[in-house]
Structures are given as structure tokens and as C-alpha cells.
Amino acid sequence: MKLPTHEETTEFNSGLMKRTKVLNDIHRERERQFYLHGEQKETPMEMLYIFLAEEMGEVAEAIQTKNKLDNVKETDSDNLYQELVEVAAVAVKMAERLVDNGVVKQNTRS
Incomplete structure (x- = not known):
């Protein structure tokens, strides 16, 4: 094996x-x-998916803002990195469920 x-x-x-x-x-x-x-143990997976979709919408808004595209509504989603972190965190929540x-x-590896 060759060393890097x-x-x-x-x-x-x-x-x-x-x-x-x-x-x-x-x-x-x-x-x-x-x-x-909280833990949201009783929140159905379908509802968590709706939360995920809402966060993905904020990513789209942040991309529009970053690229100075016309927004159809006012938004506070101007931090693309933070919005992506929030999307990932909701996806992690779903995986944890x-x-x-x-x-x-x-202990299973994919």
C-alpha cells in the first residue's frame, strides 16, 4: 500500500x-x-418531514437572497450556512427517530 x-x-x-x-x-x-x-416522541414522522420541508424552503430563500434574486416575500433566511445546518439537524432528528x-x-454501518 502506497503512503499518502x-x-x-x-x-x-x-x-x-x-x-x-x-x-x-x-x-x-x-x-x-x-x-x-423537547424530545417530540409523539410527533409523527410525517410532521417531522413537514418541518424538514419548511427548513428546505428557508434554504431556497437564503439562496435567493445570496444571489440577489427577487423574493416573493420578506424573509429572514439570509444565512445560507445556518439554514443548511438547520436542515441537517432536522434530518438527524428523523434518523434518530x-x-x-x-x-x-x-451499531449498524451503512
Whole structure:
């Protein structure tokens, strides 16, 4: 097996640092959502999907704002990164629900 070059190692480490930052931000957002809304064990998966779709709409609004496209309504969705973190956090919540319900085993790799 060939050892990675210095450039490949540096590129991998840089990517790992970015990924760690993003995943930490998603984790903090999940904690914030839990603090605001609780566990939501009784919230149906379909409703969680509606929450996810609403967050994806805010991503679209943030993209419109970033690209100075005409918005059809006023929006506070001007931070694209934060909106993407919120989408990911809701998706994580949905995945956690599947684990909680035994649909996915906790120690299973995809």
C-alpha cells in the first residue's frame, strides 16, 4: 500500500477539520432544537418531514437572497450556512427517530 503524499495528507486533514466544524454545528443545532421543542416522541414522522420541508424552503430563500434574486416575500433566511445546518439537524432528528423505533440498529454501518 502506497503512503499518502504530504499534499494528500494536508488535504485530508483540512477536509476533516471542516467536516468536524460542520458536524459540531449540526450537533449544537440539535441541542438547541431539543431545548426549544423537547424530545417530540409523539410527533409523527410525517410532521417531522413537514418541518424538514419548511427548513428546505428557508434554504431556497437564503439562496435567493445570496444571489440577489427577487423574493416573493420578506424573509429572514439570509444565512445560507445556518439554514443548511438547520436542515441537517432536522434530518438527524428523523434518523434518530428510526433508531429509537428499532428500524435501524445503533451499531449498524451503512
